[in-house]
Amino acid sequence: MSHLLETIELTIHFGGLAAVNKVDFHIDEGEVIGLIGPNGSGKTTFFNLLTGIYRPTVGQILYRGENLTGLPAFKITKKGIARTFQNNRLFLNLSVLDNILIGMHSHQSSTWFDAIFRRSVAEQEIERGVEKSLSLLGQFSEELAENRYKRAADLSQADRRKVEICRALASDPKLLLLDEPSAGMTPEETEALMADIEKVRKTQPEIAIVIIEHDMTVIKGVAGRVSVFNYGSKITEGTYAQISSNEEVLEAYLGKEEGHA
Amino acid sequence: MRNKIIQSILILCIEALFYGLFITFMFTERMWKVVALILGLIGLAIYLSRWEKAAQTLAMLFKGMKVVSVFGFVLIILSIPFVFKSSPYLIHICLMAGLYSILAIGLNFQLGSTNVVNFATAASYGIGAYTSALLAVHFQLSFWAGIWIAGAVASLFGFLLGFPCMKTKDYYLSLVTIAFGLIIYLLLNNLAWTGGPNGVPNIPAPSIGGHSFKSPLVFLGISLPFQSNYFYFVVLLVVGAIVVAHRLHHSRTGLTWNAIREDEIAARCQGIDVTWYKILAFGIDAFFGGVAGTVYAYYVGFISPENFHFVVSVVVVTMVILGGMDNVFGVIIGAILLTLLPEKFRAFEDFRLLIYGVIVLGVLMVRPQGLFPQKMRVYLKR
């Protein structure tokens, strides 16, 4: 039985530096894994490798046994891997609804030809997309669903995060990668975020989630397993209790108070 | 019911008023009148943009009675050759404005929707013109077949050019489009079979049902100058272009283009094949250019490389930037403004390019989204 996602000695070099160094990682359906480590330890780079934005120098990425290494990003999304970004990359001049609708791109098929010459086909597909987007959005926030035509740039940080997660979910992923979703959030907003993640797991129990975080409250709250990165390598893995008393991990975070980065 | 009649009359009056101003503008030779009209228009525009309510009420008025607004507008367009029949040159100007509108709408797919810099509009314009002209002169191919073939050939060049370049960064692409335009110009100027600097003369005029486009158009006993033939055809093409652009914009394709524009990396992560969509925009833009080029070639009757210099690309880029990025209406206004105004300011002909450059810089610094910014998509049923 192959894992949902597995990396074997995944490595990428930038110049002479190995930003991600021989990382062996795996996750199965329904699991939630927390990914922690000091700034610059290669966590986001790891995500970039998984989503095909970077090509690894060495190593493999296996998804359901299939070798994804070297595939371009758009093909990887189609396979069922979706993500959010550390610095929140919404389509800022488009509306909230448009942002989520775009998330459905990989499951739609109408072409420019359809748009011009077979309008009803194209329009129907869009209508279905709009319906789905609104119901997805509604699950997260009634308020956002009501403000569906608001320009994404005009949203608050917390709302932007919500929309980005919605957009990622719109592509019906089997693997969801969240990059520091709680960054910049107040404790209340973080609570709401954790509730949202729980909601996702309830409605789609097979979704696997990897979540990069510096806020240990979130990690403690949602992660089953925790992987720790430092200087591009995965130094250890285990439950939160295990890694929080691990010597190496404490050393990596030396100087930082446990619980908050 | 009475309310609707009042609204309709109001709409028609407003349209008539603008038409009247337009006609005056076109006919007048006196510089001060021209300047006065323009100042008046600018003043009105500023007034409307400041006083939100007035602008909104007007917009609501026209949107509410769409059928009447469009009907009035169609009447205006159809009547242009009649109104200007004593000065065929004015019909010519309107015709050219239409052709440039087509070019601008085409460029908008790349520049406005996808934010891909393309300075090779002149190349597709020229390829279209030369393809149809050469086919007509050497192989007696009719206009009605030639126009689509020319469009396809131009589009093919667009795709061929796009393939190696779309994978690379935007700045390389802009270099390539500029170089491509220059190269096409060079080739047209030097290859024997394109006629070299003398170009292709004596392109036969198209005809439909025995009526040649070269002969005056007679309607209800009124004889309209031959330009009217081309004018009406161009109007049809512009309508077609608007329909295509509208459908594309409101489709998955248009949305995808916008996504690429907003954030290419995020777009990739939504499953978007960015390279393909950019090439697609290039190909469609080139098609529009090729079709417009064909009409131009037949209309003028002879073409030479001079007509398709880099300058033309710059002009169309200016139109899109001034008019509004990814707003078909805005882009058409940009095309009309930048075709009509230089005609009236003939004295400044020498400064035309300089002014275009300054306009682009000005717009980019002050109001980069152009005169008419893109509107949010609304999905009416929900």
Added chain:
Amino acid sequence: MAEVIQQIMNGLLMGCTYTLIGIGFSLFFGALNVVHFSHGDVSILGAFIILILYGLAKTLGITASFPPLLLTLLIVVLTMAITGMIGAGFERVVIKPFRQAPLLMVLVATVALGIVIRETIRLSFPHGSNPQIFPRLLPQASFMMGGILFRVDSLLIFGMTVLLIILMFLFIQKTRMGANIRAISQDMEAAKMMGINMDRTVAVTFILGSALGAVAGILIGAYNNIIRFDLGLMGGVKGFSAAVVGGLGNVYGAIIGGLILGLVETFAVAFIPGGTPYADVFSFLVVIFFLIFRPSGILGERVFEKV
């Protein structure tokens, strides 16, 4: 064989001008991640400035009293300085406002600026659309050696280019400001945090690049004895191509790229029958080749996109 060597020399000579312009492109890209499309026109502007200065010197009667070589040197240096300042000025006015804006804006803005420069030149000079006579700055002598024709001015141009490149190298590698330039092209954020004055460093980069470009413009004029207002467009395209072939952002790559392009053009014209008008097409094909197969250029471009 002599023919081949002759063409190689011609090629290297053409390459010198492309190199000088290409260095500017790489410098600007390295410093600001910006492709400055009007750099070619700024370079040609340099040639026109020297035209003005020379004309001024003539009217003031200086040409009679000064030793010609010294005068030439003075005027060239002055032109380089003036063009450098203008180039830096353009950066401040046209490029700086778009530092945070989408790439498209800078691209279109610099193309528009190029047009403005070109048209201003054309409109400011009487009969500006026609080629303008360039002052005879270089000795017109030539000599034969081993069956090859050597033009003194070609050798001078080559020598000058080499000298300038060495000077530039010394500046970038050995001076404090040079280190600043290298720093901001490696990592702008870190450089700022180290206390490097961004604005000043960028200004110096543009002064340097524009001054070198001015030399290119002057050399083009001096070699052909005429100068045209619209050479800046092609010059810019070629210079950019040189930078791309060598590796955008890599100044030494621009040198290699410029020489390669010069050689390709010259060989194409010399050895392909009827090839003269298509010289540009061949350079263009070389660039396309690189874009497809090795977009990072020969020496590799510096690119970092933070995701």
